[in-house]
Amino acid sequence: MRKFGRLVVVLAALAACFGLTQTSASAMEAFCFNDDGDAGGRSCYIYHEADGHHVDSVKFEALGEYLTINDLVSDGKGVAAYVNGVRYPGQSSVYGPVTYNLNISEGTTVVLTSCQTDNGTEYDCHTEKGKA
Numbered sequence: 001m002r003k004f005g006r007l008v009v010v011l012a013a014l015a016a017c018f019g020l021t022q023t024s025a026s027a028m029e030a031f032c033f034n035d036d037g038d039a040g041g042r043s044c045y046i047y048h049e050a051d052g053h054h055v056d057s058v059k060f061e062a063l064g065e066y067l068t069i070n071d072l073v074s075d076g077k078g079v080a081a082y083v084n085g086v087r088y089p090g091q092s093s094v095y096g097p098v099t100y101n102l103n104i105s106e107g108t109t110v111v112l113t114s115c116q117t118d119n120g121t122e123y124d125c126h127t128e129k130g131k132a
Helices: 002-024
Strands: 026-034 042-050 053-061 066-071 078-083 086-089 098-101 109-118 121-131
Touching (some): 026 121, 042 109, 053 109, 066 086, 086 098
Antiparallel strands (some): 026 042, 042 053, 042 121, 066 098, 078 086
């Protein structure tokens, strides 16, 4: 009977741990598309999600070569982006989105990476390829 009792406790602990990781897990939505307003341009969007909702967004717009970083939830975490290896920080959702004019030459391949941040630590990074 003791073994059965221990097994129940272990299984309950595993179930609790699994439940906790499920609520903190993040998903992602990312896509690129040919930008009709910029012949040959390819714009990209990357969203991190938690509990079925977007928590941040990073987008590269081929037309004008703009990068917009938006932290959507006041949860103490943030978002940063990289374009061709150069880091662009986001800002707290309290202040709204930040937009950078990248001044990239037409036809340049754009490697866009979005990373969630927590106290300066980057995690859950994702990369897409666009074109200026």
